[in-house]
Amino acid sequence: MPIAVTAPVKDLFGPDDLIRDLGHLPSSPAVLPQLMSLLNDPATSLDVVVDLIVLDAGIAARLLQVANSAYYGRGTRCEAIGEAVYRIGFLRTYELVSFAVASRLLLRPLATYGISAEELWRRSVASAIAAELLANRCDLNTNLAYTAGLFHGIGLVAIDTWTRNRESPTRIRSVGYPMETTTDEISELGFTNAAAAASVLRSWKFPEALVESIRWQFKPSAAAPNNQSIACVLSAAKWLRDAVVLSSGQALPRLPDAWILQSLGQTSADLESLIDDTRRAFDKATFLLGDVRVGGEGAFLQTA
DSSP: OOOOOOSOGGGOOSHHHHHHHHOOOOSGGGHHHHHHHHHTSTTOOHHHHHHHHTTSHHHHHHHHHHHTSHHHHTTOOOOOHHHHHHHHOHHHHHHHHHHHHHHHHHSSOBTTTTBOHHHHHHHHHHHHHHHHHHHHHTTOOHHHHHHHHHHTTHHHHHHHHHHHTSSSOOOOOOOOTTTTTHHHHHHHTSSOHHHHHHHHHHHTTOOHHHHHHHHTTTOGGGSOGGGHHHHHHHHHHHHHHHHHHSOTTOOOOOOOOHHHHHHHTOOHHHHHTTHHHHHHHHHHHHHHHSSOOSSSOOOSSOOO
């Protein structure tokens, strides 16, 4: 059952207070920052990666399921996690573990924002894929960009959980890319979902570079210089996300700020050229993942 909210909005000083007021945070994301750290080290062995993955039975089962799919299995079944990781590869293993972790947190409707569970998941997956493709083109850290894209909306989930536990739930509207829901959030709470996401991810011990990139997704120029590139990638990736997941016939949002594209060494034509690549990769990912839920749809926050 949900945790009762104890503080009124006017008593909240910032996103850290909101996260504290929510209470218990799930521990399942803990495997992801550890895996990210391991895969960023070229000396990491397969055995070390396997030892980490097997600590989470749900993730391990999902990895075996994908490794034995028609795409990867090719008629030969594997039963061991080590063989599954070898078959899929380190990069795809990280992505699949990310999906498994994210599905526990992001497969849920957000009544506060009027976003369905499917829509939230599609936006998260498309953002991750777009960020990875764009980071690769810009010779930036693809794992960092991919994770930023996948978890950039976790602050929406935190805010939705908090507001739904109140006697008078808040409704927050989006004005579309690039500022999305931030105007209503600042009016209602005094901070944005990006700030809430940073507080959540910091509590889960994700790298500070990831935390800050997500924190400044709506204003990359305000990030520290060493975090601006991934923040710019995330902002541009969300434009690509909308190009892929918007309903047919809907007009594309205006392009990202010129400064963002210039910072990445890209033009508007360069960005538009990634739409088809993003769509193909998104369709492939959704086909391979199938029912991504691991252990069913879980609550973002629950009693200990």
